[in-house]
Amino acid sequence: MKRFVMPILVIALLALVLIGCDQDMRSSIVGFLDPLGNNVYIDSGMAPTNTANAAAASNQVAGLGTGESKGTLTDGKIDSSVFGVEVTVGETENTSFLAPQSEEDQEKLKNELGEALNSPSQKEQLKEDMKKPASDEQKAAAKGTVGAFNTVLASIKTESGGDKLDFLDNLKLPEIKDEDELTQGDMLMLQLMTDMVKNTVDTLTELSEGGDLKKFDGANLTQEGINKVMGIVDDALFAAQMAEELSGASSIDFTGSLDLSSLLENIGGKGRNRIQARDDGDDFDFEEVIPTLLGLSKEITAMMGAELRNGEVIINQQKYRTFMAMMKSYRSSLEYAFGFGFDAQQMKKYRFANREHLDLSSLIKYLLAVIATEHEGYIKYYNKDKADSEKVSSRKLIEEFLDENQVFVTGDLDDDDYDDFELAPIENVETIYKDVVDYLKDRDGEGLGETIKNTLLGINAFAGGDMLAELLEQFDLKEIFSGEEDGEGD
Incomplete structure (x- = not known):
């Protein structure tokens, strides 16, 4: 038994x-x-930061999936300018999705979040803010993102011409059901994962001969190339840290x-x-x-x-x-x-x-x-x-x-x-x-x-x-x- x-x-x-x-x-x-x-931040004795960091991060998260920060399907497709490859999603009720952030916006968000985590009081404020409900516009973009995500990853792997990008299979998004009450924390995690995919494609394309993913050779990277890929690993570690904080673990x-x-x-x-x-x-x-x-x-x-x-x-x-x-x-x-x-x-x-x-x-x-x-x-x-x-x-x-x-x-x-x-x-x-x-x-x-x-x-x-x-x-x-x-x- x-x-x-x-x-x-x-x-x-x-x-x-x-x-x-x-x-x-x-x-x-x-x-x-x-x-x-x-907690490493408490144990390190870092000085508490201005409470503006948590508020700034929360405000940026509240805008994710709205206005210019969301993408839209055109004839069931995501343009190649979004993720670096053209993606055919097909017919779907949710035509909007979370668009990858610019490099500047990514750094701004991570810096604000990182500073907020350095202060116990700011961290608690941030965690409370992340419990707030997502807006209807955000929910629609979130559902569209989850629905298209696997197709995006499959398209990237196809573009690479083989199994050299099998590590992409490790990226998985939580299923979203109609009755789910999405929060700002959900929007944050979806955005971090979306940004990771975009950063991966950009980095590997840069490291591929002639910018052709089919010619990416991970076994023969220079130390400079390895360092660039390690930057993607760093992105993933940051996403893991945020999930750990928001879960309470x-x-x-x-x-x-x-x-x-x-x-x-x-x-x-x-x-x-x-x-x-x-x-x-x-x-x-x-x-x-x-x-x-x-x-x-x-x-x-x-x-x-x-x-x-x-x-x-x-x-x-x-x-x-x-x-x-x-x-x-x-x-x-x-x-x-x-x-x-x-x-x-x-x-x-x-x-x-x-x-x-x-x-x-x-x-x-x-x-x-x-x-x-x-x-x-x-x-x-x-x-x-x-x-x-x-x-x-x-x-x-x-x-x-x-x-x-x-x-x-x-x-x-x-x-x-x-x-x-x-x-x-x-x-x-x-x-x-x-x-x-x-x-x-x-x-x-x-x-x-x-x-x-x-x-x-x-x-x-x-x-x-x-x-x-x-x-x-x-x-x-x-x-x-x-x-x-x-x-x-x-």
Whole structure:
């Protein structure tokens, strides 16, 4: 039974199933992580800036997708002057979209946002401003952008004449439904992603012989060329930082609260095998990691919009949608940043403007984003070809699970209760999650495992965690659910 409950535990950080190590290395890792996890801007002692920065950034965001900052389809096409290639979108209800900003406007926005983040008070003002609803004009442009985005990326790849730009596949925009209440934060993230695409095309075209993308040769770039591509990576890191701030993840002390020593002792690819050997092949004892998970679950479930009302757990739909949108943007930005194939040594040579917020806690935040988004993906996979009456909602499933296991929302569990703690399953859990292994196999065949591994290694290279590099090199997605298909439904 437990194996079917685990996919629901987006809040549980079971993504660290991915890693395991020997006792001496675990102790070293925990010691190394102890000082990390706090906000870099607060810890650095930077002087608070004028409150005008947050206001200026918010005003610029409020204009995104309106007036001259939006593009318009002409006969179902986006002119080549917009993204560097002509894009045929076809007939669509939403004919407007977010146009890429000029280089000057991009720098202005990033500078204002960066200055606002340097001050705790300005940062809070900015985050409140980003919760404000998008205008109707902005919503129309946002829907048009999401609808055209995949077509834009496909057109760019076609223009390049092959698979040399496969890293573009890592850019994904959150789906927008008619009932979604879009915010200014959504508009900001969409604009940052749109700008990234334009900057990528401009940079790679500049580095291609005769400005022909088909002649782009990433394997033979000069150091100057590498530095220009690293600028795109910097853009992606900035987008990841903004998604982290707007989701609320930046305010959670992942490494300070997380007992990594206990967690790594009990779960992980090879750690899982050791546990199976110790317990004569039984599944690992979930209760052994309960103290670790409860150290973070209250804050994470609150970030998702979960709260206790009159004895019942409710997940606010708008907060959950925002959480998922930011998790998707955070994951997508990091996977894009580390999808160019640069190794750790090349990364260390470049002076990134937006690397300061990446530390080893970012490994955990990234894995949380992977779990959250893959859970959402699995539910879509499950709902495929089902009648509306048979479809399930990821938010409702998590809400139901948390209501049955309210300790993950309250964080209240006495030490004496750990040994007797048991998860309360939700109705039809085995039916709903029976195909999760097949889903993961399909996703791994699409390159999911390799993408996760490369991103973890990229984050680790930035964070300076050399002792983790060998460990992360061993990551294998297939090990997460190894043996599950032969289980007896315990």
